[in-house]
Ligand code: CA
Ligand code: CA
């Protein structure tokens with residue numbers, strides 16, 4: 254179990270290209286592992302709240318570890334933000350009333366288990382504190398004697414300073430608590446607030462924006478900018494307009510009589526607050542990206558097969574949405590503004606079901622399903638990565654799309670072209686280039702994950718990528734260069 258907990262988290266590694274052209278990990282005092290056990294501080298309005306008091310931190314200021322880290326963000330001051338996505342399943346809460354589960358909304362609304370947790374860490378035979386904390390049942394006399402509040406310390410954006418190996422990661426609670434897919438910043442402008450966007454990757458969840466209270470000053474900017482500000486949730490109107498609704502205690506009905514007695518209570522229950530103000534329930538918001546040329550914001554909505562015909566409309570136009578879409582908007586009055594204008598950039602699918610940016614269907618060169626990773630390079634090319642789940646890959650309606658892939662789109666012309674296709678059973682996820690844009694890094698996650706338990710036991714693996722032969726498949730990072738050494742994507 255300790256091995257499993259330590260296998261979660263974030264690695265900081267320095268890599269560089271050697272004289273032969275190969276990239277390698279280099280020894281560096283800054284290289285380190287952040288795990289599911291690393292001590293972390295809580296920052297922002299939830300710090301010190303009664304909702305995060307635990308046996309480990311009776312004053313509610315600290316916790317251990319980060320879990321189920323999905324995509325990321327880079328702050329304007331060059332620190333790394335990791336996003337806690339499907340953390341809820343790591344916990345269980347066995348509290349009952351009248352023989353029925355009796356969970357507080359800050360557990361129930363996020364899917365904390367009532368039986369066993371996903372990995373059963375709370376069952377560790379040694380009964381050590383770092384394992385029993387995954388049982389969030391109220392067993393002690395008060396919250397400082399048990400871990401009823403432990404799940405409330407998860408679901409946050411966590412700031413890590415990769416350049417200071419002594420620094421303690423900080424959970425930035427002002428950005429809200431949900432299944433954060435990632436976080437993306439608008440270009441920071443000195444003298445203006447810092448603005449970032451984050452999606453909650455679950456069916457019928459929301460897209461959020463944070464606007465800092467203080468203005469950006471490149472000389473003194475730090476993570477403290479993320480501790481004070483306003484969290485908004487998006488409401489998309491059918492007429493193509495949209496609005497940002499503030500999730501602020503005392504505003505928009507977020508008052509004690511409605512169950513929101515403080516800003517800490519609003520933030521720990523971000524989803525409930527967004528429900529309360531009537532935000533738009535989306536088709537699983539995944540990555541966001543901000544166009545460096547136009548300032549427009551793009552978000553992938555990967556799929557939502559539970560949406561009914563009666564629920565279809567606006568930025569989520571299809572019932573039983575298997576293929577997903579990409580929404581975009583332009584903020585009125587800059588990124589800190591309260592209103593925006595949106596449209597659908599692409600409705601994904603094949604020739605019969607898609608609608609590309611120009612209005613025509615996507616052709617064979619550009620058809621895709623289940624957009625997930627999304628990233629703008631410095632020239633304004635939009636890179637799209639797909640995540641068709643293991644159960645759907647190469648089957649049924651998803652069969653024509655084959656393995657997961659990566660494409661490049663030109664937001665100005667609407668042209669979309671396939672860039673690469675990954676091996677069987679994987680998800681393409683994550684992309685960045687060197688500053689000169691001549692080397693691109695792309696992750697290939699869990700190749701061969703379509704292998705059944707029985708086939709695995711019998712040694713029949715769906716993939717042997719990347720080593721080939723009879724090797725076990727491994728997640729790996731691709732390093733991509735052009736034969737002529739030029740910029741990728743030109
Ligand atoms: Ca996701
Ligand atoms: Ca994803």
Ligand code: CA
Nearest residue numbers: 539555625640
């Ligand atoms: Ca996904």
